[in-house]
Amino acid sequence: MLQKSKITAFVELGKFLAQFSLDNTQPQNNVLLNDRFFSSFEDLLALSQSHNGWFTKEQVYFAVQSWAEALTEENLSKWLSNYDFSNVQPKTIGLILAGNIPLVGFHDFLCVLISGHKVLVKTSSNDQHLIKFLSNYLTSVEEGLHDFITFTEGKLEGFDAVIATGSNNTARYFEYYFKDKPSIIRKNRNSVAVLTGTESKEELTRLGEDIFRYFGLGCRNVSKIFVPKGYHFDTFFNAIFDYQDVIHYEKYANNYDYNKAVFLMSNFKLLDNGFLTLKEDQSYSSPISSLFYEYYDDIENLKNRLKEDHEQLQCIVSNGITANSIPFGQTQKPQLWDYADGVDTIAFLVHL
Incomplete structure (x- = not known):
C-alpha cells in the first residue's frame, strides 16, 4: 500500500477531528464520511468520562484538537521528509499502549502505519475506545488499511517487533518477555521546569498549563x-490562580485532600494555595495535586545534573536555559517529530 494513500487518510482524519471543540462543534461540508461518523464520535466524546473518570470533556476535547492540529499535510510532509522508506519490508509491530491521558498511544499507532508496517494493538483498559474509533474512520477512508490494523484483547502474539509503554515495574517485565524481539520499552519519566525568578506573570500562567493539563497525569506534565x-x-x-477550578473536580480534590494529609502527618513543610501543594523534595515524581520544588545555587551545576538525569526526564521547561528547552505552556502540544523519551520511533521502524 502506497504511503501517499496513508498520508491522505491521516490528513482526512485531521480534518474530521478539527470539527470537534469544547466551545464549537460543527459539522463541515468538506469532511469525508460525516454522515457515518460525526454523530457517533460526538456521542463517544460525551461518554468518555464514564469510561475513564479522568477523561473529562475539557481534557478529551483538548486531545482531539491537538491531533487535529498535528495531522495536516504540511506537518506530515515536513516530518516524513527526513526518512527513506524505500527499503521497508512490512512487518507486524506489537503495540502495548498506556491509558493515562486520552489518545496517548496514537503517535506510536501513526508511526507504525505511516512507515509501512502492520500494527497489532493491545490497548489500555483506561483508553480503549477513542483509538478504535479513529481506526474505524481511517479504514473507512482508505480501505487498504484494513489489512494493516489489528486490535487484540488477549496475549500479544505473532509480531516481529514491539513498542511497549508502562511503569518502571512493567518495563522490567516487558524487557524480559520481549528480550528476543527488537523493541522500544518506555518507562516512567517526568518533566521539570527551571525558573530564574525573572519570569513574567504571563509565563508562569502558561506554566500552569504544563502542570494542570490532564490533571498532571502525563509524563510531559511538569511535576x-x-x-x-x-x-x-x-x-x-x-499566576496559576486561573487554574483554581481544578479543585472542583472530585477525583482531583480527593487526591489533593489525601496527599496533603499524608504530607502533614509526616510533618513535611508545605506551601499550599487551596488546590496545589508545593513540597521541597529531591525526587522528580510528585503525586497528583502536588508539585515538588528544589532550590539551586549554580545554574551550570543544575544543567549538568539534568543532563546526567536525562533518562528520568521527558521535558525541561525554561526560557532557553537548557538545550531543547520547551517554552512555557507547550509541553502538551508536541509536534509529530517530538518523540517520547527522545527515541526516534520512525528510525527504529525503518531499520527493522
Whole structure:
C-alpha cells in the first residue's frame, strides 16, 4: 500500500477531528464520511468520562484538537521528509499502549502505519475506545488499511517487533518477555521546569498549563520546578490562580485532600494555595495535586545534573536555559517529530 494513500487518510482524519471543540462543534461540508461518523464520535466524546473518570470533556476535547492540529499535510510532509522508506519490508509491530491521558498511544499507532508496517494493538483498559474509533474512520477512508490494523484483547502474539509503554515495574517485565524481539520499552519519566525568578506573570500562567493539563497525569506534565535560592513563590501562586477550578473536580480534590494529609502527618513543610501543594523534595515524581520544588545555587551545576538525569526526564521547561528547552505552556502540544523519551520511533521502524 502506497504511503501517499496513508498520508491522505491521516490528513482526512485531521480534518474530521478539527470539527470537534469544547466551545464549537460543527459539522463541515468538506469532511469525508460525516454522515457515518460525526454523530457517533460526538456521542463517544460525551461518554468518555464514564469510561475513564479522568477523561473529562475539557481534557478529551483538548486531545482531539491537538491531533487535529498535528495531522495536516504540511506537518506530515515536513516530518516524513527526513526518512527513506524505500527499503521497508512490512512487518507486524506489537503495540502495548498506556491509558493515562486520552489518545496517548496514537503517535506510536501513526508511526507504525505511516512507515509501512502492520500494527497489532493491545490497548489500555483506561483508553480503549477513542483509538478504535479513529481506526474505524481511517479504514473507512482508505480501505487498504484494513489489512494493516489489528486490535487484540488477549496475549500479544505473532509480531516481529514491539513498542511497549508502562511503569518502571512493567518495563522490567516487558524487557524480559520481549528480550528476543527488537523493541522500544518506555518507562516512567517526568518533566521539570527551571525558573530564574525573572519570569513574567504571563509565563508562569502558561506554566500552569504544563502542570494542570490532564490533571498532571502525563509524563510531559511538569511535576517539579527548580528555583534559585531565596525565590519567593507569591508571583507563582498568583499566576496559576486561573487554574483554581481544578479543585472542583472530585477525583482531583480527593487526591489533593489525601496527599496533603499524608504530607502533614509526616510533618513535611508545605506551601499550599487551596488546590496545589508545593513540597521541597529531591525526587522528580510528585503525586497528583502536588508539585515538588528544589532550590539551586549554580545554574551550570543544575544543567549538568539534568543532563546526567536525562533518562528520568521527558521535558525541561525554561526560557532557553537548557538545550531543547520547551517554552512555557507547550509541553502538551508536541509536534509529530517530538518523540517520547527522545527515541526516534520512525528510525527504529525503518531499520527493522
